[in-house]
Amino acid sequence: MALTVGLRPLTRALLRPWARVPGAALGRPAAGSGDGVRCFGSPRVLVEPDPAAVGVAVMKMRNPPVNSLSLEFLTELLISLEKLENDKTFRGIIITSDCPGIFSAGLDLLEMYGRDPAHCAEYWKAVQELWLRVYLSNLVVIGAINGISPAGGCLLSLSCDYRVLANNPKYAIGLNETLLGIIAPFWFKDVLVNTIGHRAAERALQLGFLFPPSDALQVGIVDQVVPEDQVQSTARSVMAQWLAIPDHARQLTKNLVRKPTADRLLQQRDADIQNFVRFISRDSIQKSLHVYLEKLKQKKG
Numbered sequence: 152m153a154l155t156v157g158l159r160p161l162t163r164a165l166l167r168p169w170a171r172v173p174g175a176a177l178g179r180p181a182a183g184s185g186d187g188v189r190c191f192g193s194p195r196v197l198v199e200p201d202p203a204a205v206g207v208a209v210m211k212m213r214n215p216p217v218n219s220l221s222l223e224f225l226t227e228l229l230i231s232l233e234k235l236e237n238d239k240t241f242r243g244i245i246i247t248s249d250c251p252g253i254f255s256a257g258l259d260l261l262e263m264y265g266r267d268p269a270h271c272a273e274y275w276k277a278v279q280e281l282w283l284r285v286y287l288s289n290l291v292v293i294g295a296i297n298g299i300s301p302a303g304g305c306l307l308s309l310s311c312d313y314r315v316l317a318n319n320p321k322y323a324i325g326l327n328e329t330l331l332g333i334i335a336p337f338w339f340k341d342v343l344v345n346t347i348g349h350r351a352a353e354r355a356l357q358l359g360f361l362f363p364p365s366d367a368l369q370v371g372i373v374d375q376v377v378p379e380d381q382v383q384s385t386a387r388s389v390m391a392q393w394l395a396i397p398d399h400a401r402q403l404t405k406n407l408v409r410k411p412t413a414d415r416l417l418q419q420r421d422a423d424i425q426n427f428v429r430f431i432s433r434d435s436i437q438k439s440l441h442v443y444l445e446k447l448k449q450k451k452g
């Protein structure tokens with residue numbers, strides 16, 4: 152079945168592979184700076200130059216209550232990333248959360264539940280695009296993971312070059328899709344396998360493990376676990392180490408390592424969208440999502 156993807160104009164402009172964001176740029180000089188420092192704000196994505204580290208931007212996700220990756224939020228993240236990528240002032244980004252206790256709850260279940268196929272297709276294309284943009288970014292991308300990070304939140308973390316997790320037992324991280332009755336797509340799986348190895352990924356994916364910090368460090372899904380109040384400073388120190396490497400050498404090496412994984416998706420993006428739409432539209436999957444969403448509601452009591 153050929154799928155016609157009806158994209159809205161802004162999303163269409165953004166989601167062409169490696170599209171350049173058109174004129175209506177969000178980039179603007181930071182208020183009152185007058186010094187050429189740039190700040191790319193948007194309602195849900197706060198981006199500021201790190202005052203303590205030249206060439207580093209801090210990107211804070213602010214889509215309360217749980218930073219779920221809705222289509223609008225994904226679009227804003229993509230715009231901000233594109234602007235940073237194109238601004239030669241910046242060589243690195245620290246991605247973190249502005250929502251207390253939550254890095255990101257992952258994909259927005261309401262974008263996949265009770266939606267028509269065209270919407271699901273548009274949504275999945277945006278998910279693919281965010282992954283490609285973060286995973287293949289020329290910038291050094293450090294995740295300062297200051298909250299729980301399931302499923303799509305974990306994918307975002309795994310796509311960074313380095314992950315620092317706050318040491319709080321509530322801040323679990325992992326690809327827990329099977330617990331929802333859904334499947335992590337092959338490219339989520341590939342990134343996990345690349346990070347923690349085949350056997351550990353096999354168990355983690357099938358059992359939908361959400362690793363608390365000590366286990367996350369042990370299995371290698373994060374690189375460092377530090378006290379919560381040291382996440383930002385640690386991310387900054389790690390960034391300095393990565394920025395000490397000449398950009399061209401680091402970027403070419405990153406590309407060498409990551410391109411084969413990205414290419415697997417790039418070679419079959421449309422098929423992947425069609426698979427997703429077919430899968431998510433099944434009655435049984437919609438029922439699983441319904442049950443899961445009800446569980447989330449009931450949890451509140």
Ligand SMILES: CC/C=C\C/C=C\CCC/C=C/CC(=O)SCCNC(=O)CCNC(=O)[C@H](O)C(C)(C)COP(=O)(O)OP(=O)(O)OC[C@H]1O[C@@H](n2cnc3c(N)ncnc32)[C@H](O)[C@@H]1OP(=O)(O)O
Binds near residue numbers: 217255260328448
């Ligand atoms: C052949 C195959 C082909 C292709 C592959 C196909 C398939 C499918 C692949 C799909 C991949 C999906 C990856 C994902 O990311 S799925 C999302 C997984 N996320 C989760 O499991 C997290 C769920 N949320 C929670 O566990 C908790 O909310 C959390 C621990 C994050 C926070 O808990 P807290 O107690 O602080 O808040 P809550 O009261 O639970 O939540 C507040 C409100 O937010 C809503 N919520 C939470 N998470 C989501 C979400 N991911 N999407 C949408 N909405 C979410 C929650 O329902 C509450 O809403 P209200 O009740 O206030 O309305």
